[in-house]
Amino acid sequence: MIRDFFRVMVVDLSSGATRIAEHTGRAEFLGGSGLAALLFETYGHMDRSWDDPDQPLIFAIGPLTGYYPLMSKTCCAFRSPYHDEYTESYAGGKSALSLRFADLDALVVTGRAPRLTALCVGSGGTDLRDVEFLRGFDALQTGRVLRKMFPGAGRRSILRIGPAGENLSAYACINVDTFRHFGRMGGGTVMGAKNLKGICILGDQGFPLPEGKAYPKLYRRIFEQLTTTEMMAKYHGVGTAININPLNGLKSLPWRNLQATAAPAAEAISGERFADDVLLRNAACAGCPVGCIHIGFVRERFQANNQYLYRQVGYDYEPIYSCGGMLEVTDPSQVLRILDVIEKEGLDCMSAGVALAWATEALEKGVVSKGETLLDFAWGDAETYMRGVELISRPPNEFYRQLAQGTLKCAARFGGEDFACVLGQEMAGYATGEVFFVSEGLGFRHSHLDAGGYAWDQKHDEKDVDKALEFLIEDSRKRIVVNCMVGCLFSRGVYTEDLLAEALDAVGHTGFGSSLSAIGERVQRLRWRLRVRMGYDPRQVKIPKRYTELTTWKGPIDTDYLEALRTEYAARILSMAAPAPGSE
Structure with missing residues (x-):
């Protein structure tokens, strides 16, 4: 019903x-x-x-x-x-x-x-x-x-x-x-x-499907688009890990705590290399025919009895970027071993990887000492990084207590804020340029999925603040509509707003044909209003210095453009968060 x-x-x-x-x-x-x-x-x-x-x-x-x-x-x-x-x-x-x-x-x-x-x-x-x-x-x-x-x-x-x-x-x-x-x-x-x-x-009950011909006919059409066209092939094949080589070629792949945006060694942890060397199987979320979940295997030999243990570890682009490239770990098996520990401890893999990358550079620069880190972090040393994950999860001292609260908070206490790779939270793996840095740094969830800033950077070399921000706000609104459904964002190319309205109508939720855009905007405003009421002021967000030192396919980061984007996006967020006239 x-x-x-x-x-x-x-x-x-x-x-x-x-x-x-x-x-x-x-x-x-x-x-x-x-x-x-x-x-x-x-x-x-x-x-x-x-x-x-x-x-x-x-x-x-x-x-x-x-x-x-x-x-x-x-x-x-x-x-x-x-x-x-x-x-x-x-x-x-x-x-x-x-x-x-x-x-x-x-x-x-x-x-x-x-x-x-x-x-x-x-x-x-x-x-x-x-x-x-x-x-x-x-x-x-x-x-x-x-x-x-x-x-x-x-x-x-x-x-x-x-x-x-x-x-x-x-x-x-x-x-x-x-x-x-x-x-x-x-x-x-x-x-x-x-x-x-x-x-x-x-899920201990059933629920009836809509009667009539409209629903099964539409279901078949959507299913065919998702499974027989090229739209979703990337996600089932090599998966999002396929992004490693293209981003490396665009000088947009964060490497060694973002000290570089490309590296010859990146090919060693490409999606293709993972598929060749460690991919065990694909899996899918319930109700999904695509199967984008890529599961690798880790094999360990125990010296005491000469026995081997095999474990299954999920991976995609973000885990490889954060626990591979950011730490300069270039063996797929070693990346999976770090991810396995992160899984067990129950940490976000992007935040954990970026935190360890910052700690490595801080130790390398003498900002902190082994007295704080307790470990000799070194680029590419997977064994030490695995122990570091456990110390973040179970902090033995003040350094790890702070690091467990966020890289920038730890840097504010110990130093090294300039090279803390934090855009609202530890960054996602897209060093594509100014629009993405502002999009994630000021975005609602501080997520690369809030809006396609990474895509804008890869397609546009002009520096038009208004056009870039109009794109971010409108793209965010469209994604919010999908998130209200709640659909996988990988499918947003199939589930246009017209198709979503048709899908709603076919199951009995009628009358949404012309209102989805308005609903997306309403939710967008409500979410911002909640954050601002709790103290969020986007005008106070800082983009760490490391992001101004980069070179991408477009050349060096334009700090004037970056600052103009940051300032204007903050103003537009506050405008969206303001109560509608007559609502209060």
């Missing part, structure tokens, strides 16, 4: 109480990103810090989840421990379909459990279990235990954290079904602050 309201489960970990709430707003906010922002405005607290027990952790899906291919993401929203402001993160796996089969549009978790706890939710209610015995368990071990504790079929999704979340690293992630993550901005930290080790979502 198609509902014009949102069905939301609200769980209070402090009391153990659970209730179902019905929220209006489908026509104004659709779902996903829009629903998450609406729910945070309802349940969140603007005047309390991120770790206040009453702050909500929100998981929201969209109106097309379960109906069409690649509508397979979940939006996770929270007040971030990284900057103490509203943010979002996205993950696939089975989480979205499990929520749909549990007959929920969203899950809202508030409160703090008295002891380490696991939560299981389904259409029939909730189950809270004391799992204090799991304290200190890594994310992969925890997943194995939770699967035994909460048995279920293929519609079950297991979310969990590792030691980094328990120890409140600001960039701890939430592992979703082993190979997917709510990776950025500290969702795992929020779970840790709530004493929540894991969440099991049981």
Whole structure:
């Protein structure tokens, strides 16, 4: 049955109480990103810090989840421990379909459990279990235990954290079904602050598909576009790791803590080399026929008994960039070994890799000493970097306590801010130029997926501030519409707004044909308004000096253009965050 309201489960970990709430707003906010922002405005607290027990952790899906291919993401929203402001993160796996089969549009978790706890939710209610015995368990071990504790079929999704979340690293992630993550901005930290080790979502109901000919006909058309054309071939084939060589050729590949934007050695960790040397298999999120998840294997020999252990480790472009190029580790197997430790500890791989790259340069320059790092970090030394990951997750001293809160925070305490590769958070892997640096540095989620600034840089060598910023704002709005569905952004070339309106109509959500653009703008403004109300001032954002020292395919970075973009984008963000006339 198609509902014009949102069905939301609200769980209070402090009391153990659970209730179902019905929220209006489908026509104004659709779902996903829009629903998450609406729910945070309802349940969140603007005047309390991120770790206040009453702050909500929100998981929201969209109106097309379960109906069409690649509508397979979940939006996770929270007040971030990284900057103490509203943010979002996205993950696939089975989480979205499990929520749909549990007959929920969203899950809202508030409160703090008295002891380490696991939560299981389904259409029939909730189950809270004391799992204090799991304290200190890594994310992969925890997943194995939770699967035994909460048995279920293929519609079950297991979310969990590792030691980094328990120890409140600001960039701890939430592992979703082993190979997917709510990776950025500290969702795992929020779970840790709530004493929540894991969440099991049981999709224990069915739901009817639309009757008539329109829906199956449209489904087939969309499926064919996604599977028989070249639009998605990149993602299934070599995967996003294929970006290594092109970005290296464009002098846009961050290398050795962004001391360079290209390197001859980059070919050794190209997507093609990973596919040839370590690729084991492809996997897919539930409801996706593409299979973009690339899983490599790590083989280790144990000297004591001469036995070998094989482990499976997921990879794509961002993990290779951050734990390969940024650290100058040029052996695919060694990159996977670093990623394996990051997975177990439950850290965001981009933030962890960039943090270690900064620490290496800081040690190399004498900004810090081995007395702080405890390790002799050196470019390419994978073994030492693996130990460094564990120290970030389980900080033994002030240096690692600060580094676990963010590279720039550590640099502010110890020095080395000029070469901290932070654009709102530890940067994504696109040293493409001024537009991207401003896009990520000031962007809502400080993510390369907020808008295609990296794409603009690669196609435009003119320096037109107005055109660049119009692109960023409009591209962000279009992506927000997809994030309200909640669809995989890889499919945005297929799911145009006209097609999304047709898809909504075919499943019974009628009347959206001309309103999707307005909804995208409404959600865009609400999200910015939430951040600004919590203290965000884009005018105060600084682009570290390292970004002004680079050379890309267009030549040296133009600092005047960079500053003009930064200043004007900050003004436009504040304009978007301002209340609409007559709304307050």
